[in-house]
Amino acid sequence: MAASAELTVRPLRLEDDRGDFRCGEPELDRFFEHYAGQSRFKLRLTVTYVAVLDDRILGFATVTGATLDRTAMPTPKLRKRLPAYPVPVLRLARLGVDQRAQGHGVGSALTRHVLELALTQRDAIGGLGVVVDAKPASVAFYAKLGFVDLDVPREGQLVGDPRPMFLALEVLAKAVGR
Ligand SMILES: CC(C)(COP(=O)(O)OP(=O)(O)OC[C@H]1O[C@@H](n2cnc3c(N)ncnc32)[C@H](O)[C@@H]1OP(=O)(O)O)[C@@H](O)C(=O)NCCC(=O)NCCS
Numbered sequence: 001m002a003a004s005a006e007l008t009v010r011p012l013r014l015e016d017d018r019g020d021f022r023c024g025e026p027e028l029d030r031f032f033e034h035y036a037g038q039s040r041f042k043l044r045l046t047v048t049y050v051a052v053l054d055d056r057i058l059g060f061a062t063v064t065g066a067t068l069d070r071t072a073m074p075t076p077k078l079r080k081r082l083p084a085y086p087v088p089v090l091r092l093a094r095l096g097v098d099q100r101a102q103g104h105g106v107g108s109a110l111t112r113h114v115l116e117l118a119l120t121q122r123d124a125i126g127g128l129g130v131v132v133d134a135k136p137a138s139v140a141f142y143a144k145l146g147f148v149d150l151d152v153p154r155e156g157q158l159v160g161d162p163r164p165m166f167l168a169l170e171v172l173a174k175a176v177g178r
Pocket residue numbers: 023024025028094095096097098101102103104105106107108109132133134135137138139140141144
């Protein structure tokens with residue numbers, strides 16, 4: 001698959017065919033095929049966006065609202081200036097790119113879309129950043145996009161456990177001039 005300007009990111013539709021999607025993490029594939037629609041259209045808990053090229057779904061990102069305690073913030077500066085109650089953030093709950101399309105910028109395009117959503121959330125209702133529980137194999141992917149480790153207790157963490165990461169919108173907003 002060549003990187004293409006025609007890749008579009010749009011909300012999931014009920015009629016989208018999700019049966020043939022394999023990102024290499026069966027639990028993510030299962031969520032996408034069986035639960036992403038229900039969660040978006042019936043329960044209204046999450047919204048899933050899909051990256052589409054020539055009518056084929058190459059990847060998906062699922063987002064939802066969340067809150068974060070200031071004690072988890074990655075820098076003392078942020079911890080100090082925030083209130084003592086949980087602050088609003090956007091959670092990138094799931095992200096997957098079909099194995100046949102990995103390594104061609106689809107994951108980055110979906111994550112950029114999520115960052116745009118977080119800026120819209122910030123401007124409309126308030127929001128500080130994006131959080132993600134990164135699978136160990138994807139930590140480097142998120143780090144490249146500017147995510148850093150959240151300051152959460154690590155005791156009891158096992159190899160293979162997800163790593164909580166965060167991207168502050170103030171960093172991003174400066175970079176994109178918003
Ligand atoms: C992680 C994932 C979403 C990345 O999507 P992708 O479309 O392959 O990533 P991109 O092509 O946009 O890669 C962007 C950059 O990150 C790098 N990258 C991608 N996956 C990486 C990984 N696992 N480790 C290190 N770097 C990675 C790419 O080399 C690229 O670097 P470059 O900009 O210097 O060329 C995809 O591999 C995937 O679906 N993996 C399985 C499911 C998963 O782990 N999801 C994350 C759950 S938290």
